[in-house]
Amino acid sequence: MSPENRSGRRVLVTGGASGLGAALVAAFAARGDRVIATDLAEHAPGNLPERTDYLRLDVTSDDDWAAALTHVEDTWGGLDVLVNNAGVAAGGRIEFLTMDDWRGITEINLFGVVRGCRTFTPLFKRQGSGYIVNTASVAGLIHPPSMSSYNAVKAAVVALSETLQHELAPYGVTTSVVCPSFFRTNLASSLSGSDPVVEASAIKLINGSKLTADDIAGQVLKGMDRRKPVILTDRTGRLALRTKRLLRPLYDRTMRRAAEGVRRRVERNGPATKNPTENHA
Structure with a gap:
């Protein structure tokens, strides 16, 4: 049995100080894995579980990754x-x-x-073994x-994850991509962009979800146990993807209604607070 199949695995989680990252750190540790939680803060958060270490890691820094x-x-x-x-x-x-919005989100x-x-x-x-788990979103599908x-x-x-699934398999390396839909998390506080109307809608969807980061983390580990290439963590995401694949006209109508809803909210709320022609460098 390869090392990543056993309890007591050696795990590194980026963004591990809060939200889904913290929930994943706790879930791995509860299984008896040794975990390094990484994040931007200089010092470890106070809620790290046992068998967990902390390392500052800015994912945009080549030097931090080398360290x-x-x-x-x-x-x-x-x-x-x-x-x-x-x-x-x-x-x-x-x-x-x-x-700048595009560059910022792409870099991270x-x-x-x-x-x-x-x-x-x-x-x-x-090593001839290893497991890469990349967090995407149902928005990637x-x-x-x-x-x-x-x-x-x-x-x-x-x-990228699908490519690595094939590219690294001959070396004994497994790759999965995690695609959750909206769940309650502090991700709403990281919303960045120049469109306050859309940001307000996204915050409402995130905060209104019945799912928690712990719920999603549990599904991630179950998906890893089954070596699922794409880990869909909730019914909403599975249903949306199935609709796109099998009922494309319904999917298209749903997306057009969503776009029309944005247009109506903009009309009700008046013009945006920022000029869309500004800062296009």
Whole structure:
């Protein structure tokens, strides 16, 4: 049995100080895994479970990733599971998203994942084992209106993960991509963009969900146990994807109604607070 199949695995989780990352750290630790939680803060949060260490890691920094690899090799001599979970939320109509908005979300949500995969793949190949888990979103599989930047980077994470599923399998390395829909988390506080009308709607959906980060983390571990290439964590996501694949006219009508809803909210609330022609550098 390969190392990543046993309890007592060596696990690194990015974005592990809060939200889904913290829930994943707790879920791995509860199984008896040894975990390194990483995040931007200089010091460890006060709620880390037993068998958990903390390491500052900015996923946009090549130096921080190199330091994480060195730390893992010096501390454990290897790694069994890499969870690329760190990310931010964003939304907005295409004319309101600035190029800085696009660069910011791409650097964190996509290139942060790419850096993690590039950093640890050579180690996994040398070991002949390993498990990469990339957190995307159901927005990487279905593409609602007014979320172009978020949809695009999450779809890229899905594509990257599928590529690595095939590319790394000959080396004994497994890859899964996690695609949750809305759940209650502090991700709403990280919403960034230039379209306050759309941001308000996203916050309402996140805060109104009945699912918690712990619920999603439990489903992630179950999906990993089954080596599922795509881990859909909730009924809403499964139903939406099934509708897109099998009932495309219904899917298209639903998305057009959502876009019409945005248009009506904009009309009720008046013009946006920012000029969409500003800051397009």
